[in-house]
Amino acid sequence: MEEEINAICSNGSIIRFHEVTKHYPLPGEDVVALDGVNLDLAPGDFVAIMGPSGSGKSTLLNLMGCLDTPTSGELCIKGRNIRGMSDEELTVLRRDHIGFIFQVFNLLPLLTALENVQYPLILKTGNRECQDRCLAVLAAMELDESLYSHKPSELSGGQQQRVAIARALVNDPEILLADEPTGNLDSKTGTAIMELLADLNRNQGKTIVMVTHDPAIARYARRIIRIVDGKITDTEG
């Protein structure tokens, strides 16, 4: 049985869903969020997940981000089956290999832009003197240096999202998960952010999974996956 699972996880996919179901227990009956999902993402993929509200997009993203575990089926991240992993193991996997980009940026309000970027790196390395790496990542996000010492509340939406992407990238993860990354930005800033993500995918080989409602944004991805009622119904690209 273990060999069979190992075989499922070692097919070269960076993310693999194999007959994954996710149920949420509610009084009365369970809600089926994902129903036997099979999905393979290769390293360097850029995937957009689309679907109506409640279709299971966020559940899919949460599972990929090791924030949750499947009710049944196998989910492999970087060749490792996450079933049976402890909370600490999942946290370390998330910290070292996965970067999150949120619709509402979710920067830590007490920290400056630079400190927000430093935080995950310090978590990983324990080293507070890691400014070079952080400055390089922030510079790559084309954020004005004078803003590094600003608190999130002193930055515009676009600037906040650039800091958030820098934070997601600072530990050099192979996977970037973006939940409506342009949802709170005007179209011009949204386009700039999407160009940034596309560039990260093209030039740095980052695997990007992005949830979006916007077909124009989805077109930046190489594949579009549609999900309805917890089932993948269509894959384009």
Added chain:
Amino acid sequence: MHSRMFFDFARRNVRLHWLRSLLAILGIIIGVVTIVSIGILGNSLVLAISDSLSTVGDSIIVSPHAGGMGFGGGGSAPELISDRDVEQIRRAVAPHITIPVYSGGSRMKIGTEDTVGVVYGLKSDDIPILLELAEGTYLRGSSSAMAGARFAEQNDIKVGSRITVGDKGSLRVVGILEERGMGFDINPDYGIVVDSRWFEDAYGPDGYNLVIVKVKDLSQIGEVKEEIERQLNRRETVVDVIDTRAILDTILTAFGQISTFTTAIGGISLIVAGVSILNIMLMSVTERIKEIGVLRSIGTKRQEIRRMFLYEALILGLIGSGIGGVLSIFGGYAVSLVMLQTTEYLFVPSSLIYIAYGFAFGIGTSLLSGLYPAWKASNLNPIEALRHE
């Protein structure tokens, strides 16, 4: 390194919500000042009592057995100790000092004023061993007397005053005694001390009212007590032998317990402060649910979240206990001054240690209060926390 970052995080959060942090700190300050001040007061009380009783803490008191038939050859009065028995005690306790004491109440006349006091009859040589002189001299000749400090003060007795003791004759006061405080043996503060020969001539007593044995080496006090009992109570219990150190220990233990109890009551204020910190920390967790979700999603472990919140409680505790500890010195000074009219016991190690206790209790209470909020924060579901608005 993580610890420094989380500590810094906690420090910033305490500063951000400075008003409620201040209120929590105030609670801890009040709690620490209360328990330390009460603790210092209790300790000062014990020390004050110990000081006033310690002069008799090295004695064994031999008195006629309360329900006994008395001493000697049947003819002597049952409630007194005969010369023969005193000799027996002296032999039993040698080389320790045996001091037989006569005592009795009497009406006295000082100048034109009538009063009542206790008259103690002691051998002149024994008096310096037992009592200290404040002014004048020890007894000279058999018709002189020494007045107790309070007795002298109340009756305006000076060296050279004359006291007429009932119809027994007149005595000249040659010395005033140092105030001795409450004792288990004799209480000369409210009486006079005369030579035993004068007492025998005046009253013709059948025996001594008590015998005090001054033990030179306190470690032998138990053995000496047993030896007296073995010698005198061989056939039946004829004397009661009291070890004053044991009484002193019992009294001090009782006062120590009272002091602990009152300090514990003071601790209630610290519990209230702890509840306030618990409340503030729970508010902090509720306000920061989304932030906790973000922290978890970017790779912060549960134990690290716990640490972050415990540091917050620790900071509140450290500041509150630090300020409380300093203010406790003033609090202890004030209560000692008001309750005991002295602050001489404030800066002794056994009082100052209460500041360390208060500091430790303050921090302990803060950390205990932070445990549940920290646990709650660390166990939040990251997905639900991220969704929280």
